[in-house]
Amino acid sequence: MPVPVWVREHGSVDIAMDIAYIPSPSRGVLYLGPIPLRAYAFCIIIGVVVAVWLGSKRWVARGGAKHTVGDIAVWAVPFGLVGGRLYHVITDHQLYFGDGKNPWKAFAIWEGGLGIWGAIAFGAVGAWIGCRRRGVPLPAYADAIAPGIALAQACGRWGNWFNQELYGKPTTLPWGLEIHKVESDGTVIDGVFHPTFLYESLWCIGVALLVIWADRRFTLGHGRAFAVYVAAYTVGRFWIEYLRIDEAHHILGLRLNDWTSILVFIGAVVYLVIVGKKHPGREAPDSIDPAAHGDEVTQSVDDKVDTPVADATPERTDNGSGTPA
Known part of the structure; x- marks a missing residue:
């Protein structure tokens, strides 16, 4: 992680810690023999599992087949990463x-560095491919998976805690985050900062609950539940971004991610309004997942019990001479 802007401008940080703050882990990787087990990767994996689990429950509740979300996630997750x-x-x-930089570090994903905007955009492409293969509409799938994505982000942000990165400005608040590290250039960072990873994790949990509530209250469909997730997340990202001190590009005094949040928020709200007028309500259950109907048909056929067909020829009751036997 580069030296934070605030640290570069004010020198090394050394804030007295007289009260208990949120500690940072002493290490973010354990070794199983020669194999490194990185906490950052585990946080992402846990997030994916949570998203698929919740998305599957919501998809089935909408009338879909139980394996559809997982099958599509096989495409969406790699594209998202x-x-x-x-x-x-x-x-x-x-x-x-640039000078003195190692371009191979661009592949060191375990050291942190995933942009949510790119993950959602490319993940949507992967989901679209998966939806096409399964014959289901992408907006309906997005609605089902939306709160799960928010919870996945909540889990993933804890990877930043293990890596001691993306923290905020120095603070004396009792929930401040202790950072003890030496950067590659020798800069010592020893102080208490805003735990922006925690702020965003809690915000994402709130977003997930909001989407679930709004979806039930207003019977959202046709991608509108996903739009609620996007709009709500960008609001939180805007103010959390203001607290961060890691290096970032600025445009007219705002960080690049702030401008991205503004534009994405506007797009999500416009989508909500337009689609809400064109397609109120939710998709019919039998229209979102042909696999669910197919499973029912297969099950109904398998459950049938073969019964003998009665002989059309009546049984003879005489002795052949026309008199009863």
Whole structure:
């Protein structure tokens, strides 16, 4: 992680810690023999599992087949990881390219650096491919998975805690985050900062609950539940971004991610209004997942019990001479 802007401008940080603050882990990786087990990766994996689990429950409740969300996630997750890393590398290219930089570090995803904007954009492309293969509409899938994505982000942010990165400005608040580290250039960072990872994690949990409530209250469909997630997340990201001191590009005094949040928020609200007028309510259950109907048909056929067909020829009751036997 580069030296934070605030630290570069004010020198090394050494804030007295007379009260209990949130501690940072002493290490973010454990070794199983020669194999490194990185906490950052585990946080992402846990987030994916939570998103697929909750998304599957919501998809089935909407009338879909129980394996559809997982099948589509096989496409969405790899695309999302690639997109998140690409967005980070492109917007923070100065960290990897130029004099004294190691471009191979751009592939070191375990050291942190995933941009949510790129992850959602590329993840949507992967989800679209998966939806096409399954024959389900992408907006309906997005609605089902939306709160799960928010919870996945909540889990993933704890990876920043293990890596001691993306913290905020110095603070004396009782929930401040202790940071003890020495940067690659020798800069000593020893102080208490805003735990922006925790702020965003809690905000994402709130966003997930908001989407679930709004979806039930207003019977959202056709991608509107996903739009609520996007709009609510960008509001939180805007004010949390203001607290961060890691290096970032600025445009007219605002960090790049602030401008991205503004534009994405406007797009989400416009989508909500337009689609809400065109397609009020939610998709019919039998229209979102052909696999669910197919499973029912297969089950009904398998459950049938073969019954003998009665002989059309009546049984003879005489002795052949026309008199009863």
